[in-house]
Amino acid sequence: MEIQIRRGDTLWSISNTFNVPLPLIIHSNPTANPNTLSIGQTIQIPGYRITTYTIKPGDSFYKIATKERISVDSLMLVNPGMVPTALQIGQQIRIPRRVTTTIIDPRQNYDSGILASDLEALATLYPFMRRRTIGNSVMGKDLIEVQIGNGERIVHWNGSFHANEWITTSVIMEFVNSYLLALTNNETIRGRAMLPFYDQVTLSVVPMVDPDGVDLVLNGPPEGNFGEEALDINGGSLDFSGWKANIRGVDLNNQFPAKWEVEAERKPKSPAPRDFPGYAPLTEPESIAMAELAGELSFEKMLAFHTQGEVIFWGFENLEPPRSRTIVNEFSRVSGYEPIRYVDSFAGYKDWFIQDFREPGFTVELGQGINPLPIGQFDEIYQKTLGIFLASMYM
Template identity: 70%
Template sequence: MDISVRRGDTLWYYASMFNLPLRLIIDSNPRINPNALTIGQTIRIPGYRSISYQIQRGDTFWKLATDRNITLDALYLLNQNINANNLQIGQSISIPSRVTSRVVFGKQAYDSSTLGQDLAELFRIYPFIRTESIGRSIMGKELTELLIGRGSQVVHWNGSFHAQEWITTPVIMMFLNDYLLSLTNQGAIRGLQMNPFYDRITLSIVPMVNPDGVDLVINGPPSGPRGEEVLELNNGSTDFSGWRANIRGVDLNNQYPAKWDVEAERKPDQPGPRDFPGYQPLTEPESIAMAELAGNRQFAKMLTFHTQGKVIFWGFEGLEPPESETIVNEFARVSGYRPIQYVDSFAGYKDWFIQDYRRPGFTVELGKGTNPLPLIQFDEIYQEAIGIFLASMYM
C-alpha cells in the first residue's frame, strides 16, 4: 500500500499507526532516508492493501475507522484530498486493509507462470522482499532469488531442481507466504515468533531452479524447434510426467563436480528424460547459476527440496561438518523423516556444496510415492515440511 507523506509524518509514526515493526517499513523503502521525509513523498507500507469504498448513508470517518479497527488518522492519511466533514453518498474513498490471509494457493498445478503471478503479488504486499536475477534458463526464463531478512547468516532453500518434482515449489512458496504474514501481523508459527528470525538470518530462496522442465511436465512441449527436440528425446511421447531433466535433457542435480565422473560412468551418456549428467560438469545455465549463487552468498546452511521418500540426505564423503548431524536429527524430530548420511549417488548440489564449502547441506525428499506426487498429498507434505523450514532457521 502506498501513502503520501504529510508535514510532520515519520516512519516511526507510520509503524505505530499501522502496528508494524519499524524495520519492515524501512526495508520496504530502501531509497528513502528515514530521517529526512519530504512532503508528498511516496512511502510503501507492507502488509496492507488500499481498498476502494463507496460512502453509505450515515458514514463518517470516525464510524468507518471504529468499525474496521483502524486509526482515524489512517483514513485521513489515505484520503488527503477528501473533505471528511462533507462526505457524499456514493463518494469513493480509500480504506487501509491489513492482509491477514494467504495469497499463495499451493494445491494446484504450479508452473512458472503461476510462480510469477504469486511472486508479483507478494512483492506488491511485502515490498521488503529483495529479489535478484541469478540467471536465465535455456528458454530464457528468469531464475529468481528472493532475499528476506537482515541477518548476516544466510540460510538457503531451493525447489524444483527436477521437473517432475515441481510440488516442492508451491510448498516453499506457501511457507514463505506464512512467514511474511507472521512478520507483518507479529504472529507465530507453531508457537515460534517470527520477527526475531528476520533480524538474525537472511533467507535466500530460489523457488524454481528448473522452470523449463516444470512447464514441460505440467503443460507439455513448447511450440517450435525446442518442442520438436524434446519430443524426440522423449521417444515421441507427449506424456512428460516422468521428465526430470531440463529442457535440453540434462539432469541438473547430476551436474556438479563432486564425483561427477563416477556418476557419468553409470548414468545415460545421451540427453533424455532423466539422469543424464551432461557431457561435463556445469554445462547448463541453471546449474551454473546455482553454483555461482552459493559462491556469492556463502550460505551458512543449504536445503534443496526434492521428492520423494520422506528421508533427508545430509552427508558427503565424510566432509560434512559435525553440526550437520545435530541439525538433521532436529529435522527428523519435527518432520518424522528419516536421516540418511550417505547414499551411493553423487554429483548433486548438496554433495558439491558440502565438498566445496564444508557447511551443512541437506537434500530433503518430501512425501512418498511415485513422482510426480499427486496434489492429494499436498496438505500432508506441507505440514511435515513446516517443522523443517522452522528448524533450518533456528538451528
C-alpha cells in the first residue's frame, strides 16, 4: 500500500499510525532517506491493502475509523486532500485494511509458475522481502532467492533440489508467508516474537532449486527438444513421478565436489531419472548457482529440505563443527525427527557445504512414504517442520 508524505510526517510517525514495526517501514522503502522526507513522496506500507468504502448517512471519519478499527490519521493518509467535514453521501473513500491471514495456497501441486506468482504477490504486499535471480535453470527459468531480515547471521534454506520432492517448496513457502504475516502484525509463532529474528538474522531462501524438474513431474514433458530428451531418458513413459533429476537427467544433489568421484563410480553413468551425478561435478546451471550463492553469502548454517523419512543428516567426514550436534538435537526435540550423523551417500549440497565452509549443514527429510509425497500430508509435515524453521534462526 502506498501513501504520500505530508508536512511533519516521519517514518516513525507512520509506523505508529499503522502499527507496523519501524524497521519494516524503513526496509520497505530502501531509497527513502528517513531524515530527508519530502512532501508528496511515496512511501510503501507493508502488510496493508486498499479497499473502497461508500459514504452512508451519518458517516464521519471518526465513525468509519472506529468501525474499521483503524486510526483517523490512517484514513487521512490514504485520502489526501479530502476534507473530513465535507463528506457526501455516495462518495467513495479509500480504507487501509491490514492483511491478517496468509495470502498464498501451498496446498496444491506447486510448480514453478505458482511459485513465481506467489513470490510476486508476497513482494508486493511485503516490500521489505527482497527478491533476486541467482541464476537460471537449463531451460532458462529464474532461480529465485528471497531474503528476509537485517541481521548479520545468515541462515539459508532450500527446497526441491529433487524434482519429485516439490512438496518441500510448498512447506517452505507456507512458513515464509506466515513469517511475513507475523512480522507486520506484531504476532508470535509458537509463542516466539518474530521481530527479534528479523533484527538478528538474514534469512536466505531458495524455494525451488530445480524448477524444470518440478514442472516435468507435475505437468509432463514440455514441447520441444527438452521434453523429447526427458521422455527418452524416462524410457518413453509419461509417468515422471519417479523423476528426481533436472530436465536433462542430472541429479543436482549428486553434483557437488565432496567425494563426487565415489558417487560417480557407483551411480548411473549417463543421464537418468535419478542418481546420475553428471560427467563432472558442478556441470549444471542450477548446482553452479547454489554453489556461488553459498560462496557469496557465507551462511552461518544451511538447511536443505528433502523428502522422505523424518530424519536429519548432519555430518560429513567428521568435518562438521561441534555445535552441529547441539543444533540437530534441538531440531530433533522440536520435530520428533531422528538425527543421523553419517550416511553412505556423498556429493550432496550439505556434504560440500560442511566440507568447504566447516559450518553446520543439514539435510532434513520431511514426511513418510513414497515420493512424491501426497499433498494430503502437507499439514502434518508443516507442523513438524515449523519447529525446525524457528530453531534454525534461534540456535
